[in-house]
Amino acid sequence: MLQELAGAVISCKRDTVLAAVEKAKGELEPSEIIEKGLAAGMNQVGVLFERGKLFLPHVMMAADAMAAGVAALKELMPEGASSSKLGxxxxxxxxxxxxxxxxxxxxxxxxxxxxxxxxxxxxxxxxxxxxxxxxxxxxxxxxxxxxxxxxxxxxxxxxxxxxxxxxxxxxxxxxxxxxxxxxxxxxxxxxxxxxxxxxxxxxxxxxx
Ligand code: B12
The missing domain is CATH 3.40.50.280 (Cobalamin-binding domain)
Known part of the structure; x- marks a missing residue:
C-alpha cells in the first residue's frame, strides 16, 4: 500500500495519487499515508530529478499531485481541540x-x-x-x-x-x-x- 502511494507520486499523475489515497484511507492513518507513502514518493522524485531521469515539469506535476493527495486527507485529520490549544x-x-x-x-x-x-x-x-x-x-x-x-x-x-x-x-x-x-x-x-x-x-x- 505504501509503495503504491509512493509509486503514484512518482507517476506524476494527480488521478493516480487520488485513487491510491482513496484506497489507503480505510487502512492507514493519514499521517502514515502522507509521510511513509506520498512524501517517500516525492523524495524519490527528487532523486530521479537529480539523476536527470525526470525534468522540472514532472517535478511540478508530482508536487501538484502530492498536494492534492494531502488535501484529500485533511478532512480526516482532527482539527485539534479548540478549547485547549497546546500553543x-x-x-x-x-x-x-x-x-x-x-x-x-x-x-x-x-x-x-x-x-x-x-x-x-x-x-x-x-x-x-x-x-x-x-x-x-x-x-x-x-x-x-x-x-x-x-x-x-x-x-x-x-x-x-x-x-x-x-x-x-x-x-x-x-x-x-x-x-x-x-x-x-x-x-x-x-x-x-x-x-x-x-x-x-x-x-x-x-x-x-
Ligand atoms: C518538489 C520540488 C520542487 C517544486 C516545489 C513545489 C512546491 N509547491 O513545494 C518546484 C518544481 C516548484 C521546485 C522548484 C525549484 N527547485 Co525544487 N525540489 C523539489 C523536490 C523534488 C522535492 C521537495 C519536496 O517537496 N519533498 C517532499 C517533502 C514532503 O519533503 P520536505 O520538503 O523535505 O519536508 C519534510 C522535512 O524536510 C520536514 N520539514 C520541511 N519543512 C519544515 C519546517 C519545519 C519547521 C520543520 C520542523 C520540518 C520541516 O518535514 C517535512 C515532512 O516530512 C526537491 C528534492 C529533494 N530531495 O528535496 C527539489 C529541490 C529542493 N529543488 C531544488 C531546486 C534547485 C529548485 C529550483 C531552483 C529549480 C530550478 N532550477 O528552477 C526551483 C526553486 C525556485 C525557488 N526560488 O524556490 C534543489 C535544491 C538544491 C539545493 N541544495 O539548494 C532540490 C534539492 C533538487 C535538486 N537536487 O536539485 N522544486
Whole structure:
C-alpha cells in the first residue's frame, strides 16, 4: 500500500495519487499515508530529478499531485481541540524559496495535534515572520528552507527576533531537507526536526 502511494507520486499523475489515497484511507492513518507513502514518493522524485531521469515539469506535476493527495486527507485529520490549544505556532518558508509541500505537511500535523497554527506561506520575507509572531502572540516560529542558498534565512529570522527583544519569548524550530541539528545549534535555533511527526514531538517537548 505504501509503495503504491509512493509509486503514484512518482507517476506524476494527480488521478493516480487520488485513487491510491482513496484506497489507503480505510487502512492507514493519514499521517502514515502522507509521510511513509506520498512524501517517500516525492523524495524519490527528487532523486530521479537529480539523476536527470525526470525534468522540472514532472517535478511540478508530482508536487501538484502530492498536494492534492494531502488535501484529500485533511478532512480526516482532527482539527485539534479548540478549547485547549497546546500553543501558538507561526510556520512558513523563508524568502526566496517556493518549496512548501513539506512545510504545509508540518502545519497540518501540528494543527491536528492541537496547536494553533498560522501558516504564512512560502517565499516569506524575514520581517513578516516577526510581524505575524507579534500579532498572534506566538509561542514558536517554524521555519522551512529547502535550498542550501535559502538556509541563511533561518539565521536571519533568529537574528531579527533578538534585535526585537523577542528571542526569550519565542521558540524557534527549523526544518527542510538541507537543515540539520548541527545547523540548528550553529544559528541558535531551539530545535531541528527531520519530519512532521518529529516536529510535533519536539514542539510538545518545548511548549508543554
Ligand atoms: C518538489 C520540488 C520542487 C517544486 C516545489 C513545489 C512546491 N509547491 O513545494 C518546484 C518544481 C516548484 C521546485 C522548484 C525549484 N527547485 Co525544487 N525540489 C523539489 C523536490 C523534488 C522535492 C521537495 C519536496 O517537496 N519533498 C517532499 C517533502 C514532503 O519533503 P520536505 O520538503 O523535505 O519536508 C519534510 C522535512 O524536510 C520536514 N520539514 C520541511 N519543512 C519544515 C519546517 C519545519 C519547521 C520543520 C520542523 C520540518 C520541516 O518535514 C517535512 C515532512 O516530512 C526537491 C528534492 C529533494 N530531495 O528535496 C527539489 C529541490 C529542493 N529543488 C531544488 C531546486 C534547485 C529548485 C529550483 C531552483 C529549480 C530550478 N532550477 O528552477 C526551483 C526553486 C525556485 C525557488 N526560488 O524556490 C534543489 C535544491 C538544491 C539545493 N541544495 O539548494 C532540490 C534539492 C533538487 C535538486 N537536487 O536539485 N522544486
Amino acid at each position: 501558538v505556532i507561526v510556520n512558513g518558508t523563508v524568502e526566496g524559496d517556493v518549496h512548501d509541500i513539506g512545510k504545509s505537511i508540518v502545519s497540518t500535523m501540528l494543527q491536528s495535534a492541537g496547536f494553533e497554527v498560522y501558516d504564512i506561506g512560502r517565499d516569506v520575507p524575514v520581517k513578516n515572520f516577526i510581524q505575524k509572531a507579534k500579532e498572534v502572540n506566538a509561542d514558536m516560529i517554524g521555519i522551512s528552507a529547502l535550498m542550501t542558498t535559502t538556509l541563511q534565512g533561518q539565521r536571519d529570522i533568529i537574528e531579527l527576533l533578538k534585535e526585537e527583544g523577542m528571542r526569550d519569548k519565542v521558540k524557534v524550530m527549523i526544518g527542510g531537507a538541507p537543515a540539520t541539528q548541527a545547523w540548528a545549534d550553529k544559528i541558535g535555533a531551539d530545535c531541528y526536526a527531520e519530519n512532521a511527526s518529529e516536529a510535533v514531538a519536539k514542539a510538545k517537548e518545548l511548549l508543554l
